[in-house]
Amino acid sequence: MSHSNVSLPGPDDITREVLSNGITILTRSNFNSPSVVVTGYFGAGALMDPDEKLGLAEYTSYALMRGTKTRTFDEIYNELEAVGASLGFSSGVHTSGFNGRSLVEDLPLLLNLMSEVLMAPAFPKAEMEKLRAQLLTGLAIRAQDTSDMASMVFDGILFKGHPYSRPEDGYPETVQRIKRSDLVGFHHDHYGPRGMVIAVVGAVTAEEAIRQVKRALGGWQVKGQKEVLELPVLKLLKKTVSRHHRIPGKSQSDMVIGTNGPRRLDPEFMSASLGNNILGQFGMMGRIGEVVREKSGLAYYAYSSISAGTGPGSWEVSAGVNPLNVKKALELIQDELKRFVQEGVSDDELADSKANFIGRLPLSLESNGGVANALLNIERHQLGLEYYRHYSSLVNAVGREEVLNTARKFIDVNRLAIAVAGP
Amino acid sequence: MNNTFSKTTLSNGLKVFLKEIHTAPIISSWLWYRVGSRDEVPGHTGVSHWVEHMQFKGTPQFPANVLDKSISREGGTWNAFTYMDWTAYFETMPADKIDLALRLEADRMVGSQFDPTEVASERTVITSEREGNENEPLFLLGEAIQQTAFRVHPYHHEVIGDMADLLTMRRDDLYNHYRTFYVPSNAVMAVAGDFDSQSMLGRIRELFEPVPAGSEPTRLARPEPAQKGEVRLSIEGPGETCYVQVCYRFPPASHPDFFPLSVLDSLLAGPSNLNMFSGGISNKTSRLYRALVDKEVAVSVHGGAQATIDPFLYGITMTIHPKRKPEDALAALDKEIQRVNEEKVSKEEISRAIKQARALFAYGSENITNQGFWMGYAEMFANYEWFETYLDKLASVTVKDVQRVANEYFKPQSRVVGTYVPLG
Numbered sequence: 001m002s003h004s005n006v007s008l009p010g011p012d013d014i015t016r017e018v019l020s021n022g023i024t025i026l027t028r029s030n031f032n033s034p035s036v037v038v039t040g041y042f043g044a045g046a047l048m049d050p051d052e053k054l055g056l057a058e059y060t061s062y063a064l065m066r067g068t069k070t071r072t073f074d075e076i077y078n079e080l081e082a083v084g085a086s087l088g089f090s091s092g093v094h095t096s097g098f099n100g101r102s103l104v105e106d107l108p109l110l111l112n113l114m115s116e117v118l119m120a121p122a123f124p125k126a127e128m129e130k131l132r133a134q135l136l137t138g139l140a141i142r143a144q145d146t147s148d149m150a151s152m153v154f155d156g157i158l159f160k161g162h163p164y165s166r167p168e169d170g171y172p173e174t175v176q177r178i179k180r181s182d183l184v185g186f187h188h189d190h191y192g193p194r195g196m197v198i199a200v201v202g203a204v205t206a207e208e209a210i211r212q213v214k215r216a217l218g219g220w221q222v223k224g225q226k227e228v229l230e231l232p233v234l235k236l237l238k239k240t241v242s243r244h245h246r247i248p249g250k251s252q253s254d255m256v257i258g259t260n261g262p263r264r265l266d267p268e269f270m271s272a273s274l275g276n277n278i279l280g281q282f283g284m285m286g287r288i289g290e291v292v293r294e295k296s297g298l299a300y301y302a303y304s305s306i307s308a309g310t311g312p313g314s315w316e317v318s319a320g321v322n323p324l325n326v327k328k329a330l331e332l333i334q335d336e337l338k339r340f341v342q343e344g345v346s347d348d349e350l351a352d353s354k355a356n357f358i359g360r361l362p363l364s365l366e367s368n369g370g371v372a373n374a375l376l377n378i379e380r381h382q383l384g385l386e387y388y389r390h391y392s393s394l395v396n397a398v399g400r401e402e403v404l405n406t407a408r409k410f411i412d413v414n415r416l417a418i419a420v421a422g423p
Numbered sequence: 424m425n426n427t428f429s430k431t432t433l434s435n436g437l438k439v440f441l442k443e444i445h446t447a448p449i450i451s452s453w454l455w456y457r458v459g460s461r462d463e464v465p466g467h468t469g470v471s472h473w474v475e476h477m478q479f480k481g482t483p484q485f486p487a488n489v490l491d492k493s494i495s496r497e498g499g500t501w502n503a504f505t506y507m508d509w510t511a512y513f514e515t516m517p518a519d520k521i522d523l524a525l526r527l528e529a530d531r532m533v534g535s536q537f538d539p540t541e542v543a544s545e546r547t548v549i550t551s552e553r554e555g556n557e558n559e560p561l562f563l564l565g566e567a568i569q570q571t572a573f574r575v576h577p578y579h580h581e582v583i584g585d586m587a588d589l590l591t592m593r594r595d596d597l598y599n600h601y602r603t604f605y606v607p608s609n610a611v612m613a614v615a616g617d618f619d620s621q622s623m624l625g626r627i628r629e630l631f632e633p634v635p636a637g638s639e640p641t642r643l644a645r646p647e648p649a650q651k652g653e654v655r656l657s658i659e660g661p662g663e664t665c666y667v668q669v670c671y672r673f674p675p676a677s678h679p680d681f682f683p684l685s686v687l688d689s690l691l692a693g694p695s696n697l698n699m700f701s702g703g704i705s706n707k708t709s710r711l712y713r714a715l716v717d718k719e720v721a722v723s724v725h726g727g728a729q730a731t732i733d734p735f736l737y738g739i740t741m742t743i744h745p746k747r748k749p750e751d752a753l754a755a756l757d758k759e760i761q762r763v764n765e766e767k768v769s770k771e772e773i774s775r776a777i778k779q780a781r782a783l784f785a786y787g788s789e790n791i792t793n794q795g796f797w798m799g800y801a802e803m804f805a806n807y808e809w810f811e812t813y814l815d816k817l818a819s820v821t822v823k824d825v826q827r828v829a830n831e832y833f834k835p836q837s838r839v840v841g842t843y844v845p846l847g
Binding site: 007030032033034035073074077078080081082083084085086088101102103130133134136137140141143144145146247248249250251252282283284290293294295296297298299300301320321322352355356357358359360361362363365366367368369 | 444446447448449479487488491492494495496497498499500515516517520543544545546547548549550551552554555557558560660661662663664693694703704705706707708709713716717719722723742744745746775778779780781782783785786788789790791792846
């Protein structure tokens with residue numbers, strides 16, 4: 001059997017190169033399957049959207065593939081789909097990103113298309129209207145989705161007054177307002193090579209991967225690419241705020257209840273992650289799952305998660321329950337949060353949680369996509385190429401006291417955001 | 424690559440498939456039982472899925488709480504799925520920890536307790552799961568179509584079962600179902616990853632051979648009679664979005680026509696990925712996308728072929744454009760169906776479908792969990808050879824085959840058309 005550490009990405013098998021135009025390439029070979037993944041991001045997220053045109057970053061990213069100066073929408077997809085390849089763009093709060101894959105023989109085709117749609121999208125009017133109807137339908141479906149709406153209402157409470165309170169896909173009225181010229185303008189102002197990161201993972205050598213990315217995107221130059229906006233300071237909740245968003249005719253209510261969490265680079269990130277695992281993930285959804293699902297039989301799913309990125313994070317518990325059980329489930333969850341900040345975690349629980357984190361790492365790196373995401377994670381947060389090789393010592397360094405202090409720092413059961421969506 | 428493959432049948436009838444893959448220190452172990460909603464009668468619908476839930480509730484050796492914690496502690500991931508034809512359990516573990524998964528599966532093949540308190544608590548978990556499903560318009564529509572398409576065959580009901588049965592089934596109903604179907608001769612074990620086949624087989628023998636063979640479960644024999652004309656139905660519910668689903672009768676996966684139909688699926692709606700762990704590709708140049716979405720009668724269209732033991736359905740799901748009517752989408756769909764019925768498809772379209780399938784297979788092979796999945800999965804509705812020769816069989820599909828199956832299976836007389844009418 002192989003030694004587990006060898007299969008984890010590290011400085012001896014990741015190649016990182018920064019092109020003269022600012023694009024960072026990370027690559028790692030995997031010849032087990034004749035396929036390749038290309039994924040990455042650039043600094044053009046919803047943070048830059050004006051309130052009245054919320055959804056602009058996303059609309060722009062989706063619109064890229066709708067036609068270029070030389071190819072129609074149908075021609076672009078025909079090239080991709082004819083060879084079983086895929087390429088898609090999407091947008092988050094801070095960045096927009098792309099995700100493509102193909103058989104390795106089609107990597108040049110994939111990269112060519114990617115560079116063409118990034119550099120020279122045409123935003124054809126008719127296509128923009130088709131896309132608008134699709135986006136609006138997506139928003140109509142979201143309005144009926146109890147889980148999506150609970151999340152959105154939760155963000156609205158927890159991040160009130162902060163850009164994180166806004167849904168990246170916007171609202172029907174803001175998407176209606178976006179004109180073709182807004183898309184052209186957004187692309188002009190925010191798209192460019194500076195700050196772009198690309199990971200290539202698959203059946204290709206590092207030299208070849210870099211050569212191909214260089215050929216496709218090395219010549220891209222943009223004058224006046226705008227700087228990424230700074231995040232404002234978040235005002236924390238002063239007391240618990242609850243909101244029930246009514247969606248008539250539904251048979252289940254979804255709830256999100258929680259508070260702020262650490263940023264990815266905060267020193268508490270690892271202790272919060274390990275603690276959260278005990279609170280609402282480990283085994284079948286941790287302590288929360290044990291109480292809400294196993295003991296009370298109230299929900300099919302009940303778990304906690306932390307979301308930690310560049311800015312302030314969130315630490316949230318989600319559950320879906322019968323509308324008659326909302327109150328009971330909320331009480332059980334709040335009791336667990338109380339116990340978590342009062343008692344902390346036991347030695348056994350922490351040891352289990354650590355073993356779980358260390359043991360599951362190779363599993364998350366099974367596919368090319370998994371490795372590519374790991375490489376982007378390293379770059380986005382400047383974790384260093386050694387990060388995954390050192391991971392177990394980072395995990396093992398966390399003690400019970402630290403988990404408790406972190407829980408107390410972030411979770412205050414008197415200052416929770418509680419969102420419920422359902423009938 | 425050094426992928427050694429072997430298959431063995433133990434003395435108690437348990438089939439064992441082993442595939443050595445030494446690319447990462449990971450092993451994925453899958454245990455498949457030939458039991459699903461096709462083995463259920465009214466009054467007991469949903470029993471297979473509920474039994475699957477109870478398999479996580481503990482044995483004397485691994486009590487409920489210990490079970491999931493032990494897997495997580497070792498850094499493993501595990502889950503289970505119940506489908507119409509089968510129920511599968513898998514654990515993907517660091518290679519040196521796989522013994523835990525093997526012991527656990529051998530143990531719960533016979534030793535699950537079905538404690539009445541646990542049954543009671545799981546009842547509400549499952550009704551809650553069903554209520555979550557009922558929040559989704561496409562679940563409601565799919566359920567209505569299935570019950571219309573299958574009056575006699577047990578594909579009539581959804582895997583999760585009917586609420587009436589979930590509220591009334593008793594502990595013994597579950598336990599009897601478990602004892603009837605969870606026997607070695609009704610199971611297939613598939614293990615893929617970083618191990619030595621001989622020692623792995625030795626360990627599997629040691630753990631599983633003591634389990635008594637059991638008798639072959641009796642199957643329901645209720646084939647669906649031929650449909651005598653198109654059926655249309657509609658259901659109503661909240662929302663603003665209208666969906667139309669059109670379902671044609673499809674042959675079982677083991678039928679030779681499944682392959683030309685897969686080609687047809689690929690060119691009509693983009694390739695269906697039968698693979699559970701590696702996603703699909705877009706379908707924006709498929710004939711239906713061009714005819715429906717490009718022409719703005721729908722905002723999305725998807726096709727779905729499924730590999731089943733008995734004849735099932737091929738569903739085309741259309742999300743109707745907010746400014747158009749469901750009839751417009753149906754008319755556009757009919758035009759495209761008529762086209763494949765009347766005009767020969769091109770050779771290029773066939774080669775394209777084959778290349779797409781080849782790419783999807785390559786994506787799926789990146790992942791050891793998926794390799795374990797395929798070995799057992801193919802065995803559930805055909806055999807492993809079906810999987811191994813899949814690409815070759817697609818490659819031998821001719822233009823004539825495609826036209827023949829288009830005419831044979833895409834007939835209005837044997838379809839069910841369902842509409843979800845949004846009430847705002």
